[in-house]
Amino acid sequence: MPTLLTNSKMSPALARRIEASIRKGRPGGMAVERRFVALFRFVTLVGIVVAAVSLVFLKRRESVDLERSRAAVLARVEKESASLLAEDRNAVDRVEVWLTRAAGPYEGDYVDESLRAPGALATVLAAPVIYVRGPLADFRGSTGVEEASASSRKDPFLLCLLDRPSTRSESAMLARVHAAFSGGSHLREHTANAHRLFDAVVGLPLLAPSWRAKVRAAATQEDVVRLEGELDHAPLDEAKNAAAAHVLLFAMDEPGASGGLSELDGERPHDVRVGVVDLGAGRVLLRLRKHADPSWITVAKRADYASGLDGCALALDVHESVTTPNGAAAQVNYDSRR
């Protein structure tokens, strides 16, 4: 077998002896053993090369897959955010401004004249509405607003405001409370245009450029999968609807008087600030402070429905304040009778 150890300068006899020396190996050494060594080294070398090539190939495939996953996520985000108007992207910030202001020193009750007309409030509230209710203190900073929005759901106040009970009787309001708490079709039907602020808080960041940058910066497939999971679980449609709302509706529960009794569901006598803001026009349509007191509720219902019934009653108070010429400050006595 030819070898690099020989060359053209050597005599053929010497070259043959060198080849023979390589063939037979060291004197006293086993040629078979050397073949095994050579085979082992060859297999090891091939193994290393195969492993290296496989590693490179896997890395490249992983990189391609990662890029493909990133592109898929970005395309989906692009598609989701295509229908979002530029001003809707910072809807949460705009709402926070109004909420922070309303949570400050109370500026007094106010009902815009446009609401005075019969059905005017219902007309306004028939537009896409973004709704939130929470403790007054939470609305003094953006972090608090997010926390308040997380615990704020479509409740009896919202349902009763949008679907006003025919009477102020406990039983009539209780029917709305049941509908609100059950989350059934009645609630969905009558509050279809109302959207939770929380949906916007959670969903809109995923449609923002910063989140897209995060996707692009994802180093591993696991990171992309995690971000895709966030996208899957985010209420994007609700967020877009919330962002597109024309009207802000909020209720802020002021702290109750100290020392008073609380119901089992936490309801207790306290003031509630209610506001309606025309987000498109950038003006307050309604600003009221109402007192909620569950003492009017029958004992049998109070333990379970005090807050719901108080919320529904609050909605009726708002309606009545709008329709009563000087009703901004009106406080109605509730009929607890059936």
Next chain:
Amino acid sequence: MAVAASETFVGPDAGALLPDLLHPTPTARFDFEATKLAVTLAFASGVSGGLFGETLDQAQVAPSTWQPGSFAADLFLQNFVALCFKIRVGAKESVVSTSHLVRLLARPPADPAIVDHRRAVLGELADSPELRRELERLYVMLLRFRTLLEGATGPGWDTNRRQLDVLALVKEIVDCMADGFGEAESGLSRLAAFGQRVRSGEAFQSLADLLRYDENLATLSLKVGVGADGRIRGFRVVSVQKNDENPFVTSAWRRLLTKVELFARGFQFGEREVMARLIDAVFEGLKDDVIPFIQLFGDVEFYLGALGFRDTARAAGLAVCLPKFVPAEAPLVLEGFFNPLLLSLGTKVIPCDVTVDRHDRTTLVTGPNSGGKTRLLQALGLTQLLAQSGVFVPARAASLSWATGLVVSLIQETKADQAEGRLGMELMRIRALFERLPPGAMVILDELCSGTNPSEGEEIFELVVGMLTRLRPQAFITTHFLAFAARLERERKIADLRFLQVELGADQEPTYQFVPGVAHTSLAGHAAARLGVTGEQLMALIEHNLALAGENRTRKRE
């Protein structure tokens, strides 16, 4: 060139194939294949131990009619070789392979042509100090070669370095053979023929190239700048000259690729492995020409040992010579003859002259005790042995005839397991002598039939001597049966008998010379006086012992 044991080479180039110095027809005297394997392993690992010694001890010798068992012990041949065949080069004395030399000397070749061949070589060496110097130089190199080849290597030793040293020595040896013996006319000329043949071969050229490659891969010329303070400020390479003509010189890239290739083929990765393959290939080409070095080593020791014997004798004021071979009918002449075993005793050796009118005669040697009879017999045996081995004999001049064998009986050692008494053993010795004695052999018997009473011993003696003459040997027999010997001389009943006696000086002391005739006295009284066994000397000892005993008794009483 693969050679079988005992294979002979004929033709005009035979000597160039095998540098055999001992035989006119070059002969491989060892198992070539087995030695080749041993040399290969020794070269590879250097742990062969006594490679040279074992090979030489097992080497065959030329066919011989002599049986070493018949004379070697009685002649103290082992002692003779150890004491006289010394090789001294410069101030250093080498340890020779005694057993190999003893085997060679104890089996004188049956073919006189072999003896002539050896005598011619030795004669030329004796006459030419230059050739002797060259042979000694070759011997020293062969000694170094043996030491290197047989030297053990350890894990930390550089095997390549050792093997390169061996190869460098091989080159020196071949060069020495090719250049140092060009003028030789005897068998020594084979060394030149062999050396020149090897040197003209491809394998030797490769060897020379490899050694040059090892010593001089490239020549770098540097220019060194020295500042005013004497410090070196810089240097630059003026030129790099690679020995591109050398077939072992390749580019750095090729060397790297070669290492990778060897690694892939199961060898170690590195320059040493590359060099190891090259060394192996070069040695493989030379191996067949290196193996005869072992045989050559033994041959050179044979001749240098013989020259050493001559030197030892000269240092003692004695001369040696290559004897003249004459027919058996011609006179036996030994001038300035001496016993070489005496050279080691440190005493003054007195040479003598011995003459017998024919070789094929039985000579009775008589004389006083300690007169040198036994020494004479030893010397005669050794002389015949050395002469027929083709080396110097211990005499200034000698005329000897060819003997077909040698039977020597000098020593009468008593053995614990011997079945017979002294006479019985002697009779067994006589029986064994006739069993193995060929016609024309040399017989040496010391004090025949001395183990029984003279009258009965003389009868057996006469019988033996009478029978011996039928085989026409050269026989030398000593005896103290002086009256019997005188009678034989007087009566001339046995025609082939000759008589030599120890010469006595004016003071009746032996002169250690031998003259014709039969001695009249054994001078036992002289020997007794010399050894303190006279009546006066014994009485003095007795009186001394009695006085000592008396003193002891007095001391005990006190």
